[in-house]
Amino acid sequence: MRERGRRRTREGAEEDAEGAARGWASPLTEPGPRRHLAAMSPAPISALPATLCDAALAVLTTAAPAEKVRLTRLYAAAWRDGRIAALGTARPPARPARPERPELRLPRDMPKRRKAQSLAGRIALLHALAHIELNAIDLAWDIVARFPTLPDGTALPRGFQDDWVQVADDEARHHALLEQRLNALGASYGDLPAHDGLWQASEATAHDLPARLAVVPLVLEARGLDVTPAMIDSLNRAGDPAAAEALQIIHDEEISHVAAGRRWFQACADASGRDAQSWWQELVRTWFNGVLKRPFNEPSRSRADFPADWYEPLGVA
Numbered sequence: 001m002r003e004r005g006r007r008r009t010r011e012g013a014e015e016d017a018e019g020a021a022r023g024w025a026s027p028l029t030e031p032g033p034r035r036h037l038a039a040m041s042p043a044p045i046s047a048l049p050a051t052l053c054d055a056a057l058a059v060l061t062t063a064a065p066a067e068k069v070r071l072t073r074l075y076a077a078a079w080r081d082g083r084i085a086a087l088g089t090a091r092p093p094a095r096p097a098r099p100e101r102p103e104l105r106l107p108r109d110m111p112k113r114r115k116a117q118s119l120a121g122r123i124a125l126l127h128a129l130a131h132i133e134l135n136a137i138d139l140a141w142d143i144v145a146r147f148p149t150l151p152d153g154t155a156l157p158r159g160f161q162d163d164w165v166q167v168a169d170d171e172a173r174h175h176a177l178l179e180q181r182l183n184a185l186g187a188s189y190g191d192l193p194a195h196d197g198l199w200q201a202s203e204a205t206a207h208d209l210p211a212r213l214a215v216v217p218l219v220l221e222a223r224g225l226d227v228t229p230a231m232i233d234s235l236n237r238a239g240d241p242a243a244a245e246a247l248q249i250i251h252d253e254e255i256s257h258v259a260a261g262r263r264w265f266q267a268c269a270d271a272s273g274r275d276a277q278s279w280w281q282e283l284v285r286t287w288f289n290g291v292l293k294r295p296f297n298e299p300s301r302s303r304a305d306f307p308a309d310w311y312e313p314l315g316v317a
């Protein structure tokens, strides 16, 4: 909960020096969706979904990225301040609504990634990341709507929804931040093809909360922690400090997403009487169609309370 408490202060006037130093007070975060939201008068009660699950469904069935971001930020704020208070129930769609562009291709049909040093390479990198963040918005809402209970059938506490709504809100801001950088380079999300691997990985775990947590936050988002520092270096070398700063913000916040995955995976293990480490390894071998590539970003992973002896035995060079 420490991570969550720390991030909450960023939304308010008490933004701490640490947050400001990391760029929260910089023009990079303006005029993003936060300012847009701040400029809006509070939505009338009737404009909000009756329950959090209805809110999740509304986002999942919205195709336009900017609207998906706007609704996510609106509903997350409403959940935090109690204007949406009930969890409700919902059956989330197998696949969320997607815009006509970008064209979705199989991973093997994607063009080769260019070097980030060129303008085209930077656009391709930011576009690929914007696509991941858009998927991540839906993944966070999906987990809220799809999984109301722990494996033993007990209702998940409010802290579970609080965490994943906060993740959805972060991912919406991340997508908007990347779209802003793309726009600054004369491009937009949708200009290039994208691949559908992330959502396919989540579909494989739609039946089971521990499997979903094992794969999505604790494999895929943790992998993001491993690869982002090299991208930041590359963007700095390319003379694009604004894009590098955006990726640093994203990296730092993704630590709390991995931490949420780790925390709720532990809750599942405790409720099931399982050893969390060996169960996670078993679920990853069963449900993750890939390998855990080294090198791991151990400092960032340990900030997420993700111990090396969980993932080290599964790592490949």
Ligand SMILES: [Fe+2]
Binding pocket: 133, 136, 170, 171, 174, 250, 254
């Ligand atoms: Fe993100």
Ligand SMILES: [Fe+2]
Binding pocket: 136, 167, 171, 221, 254, 257
């Ligand atoms: Fe994330």
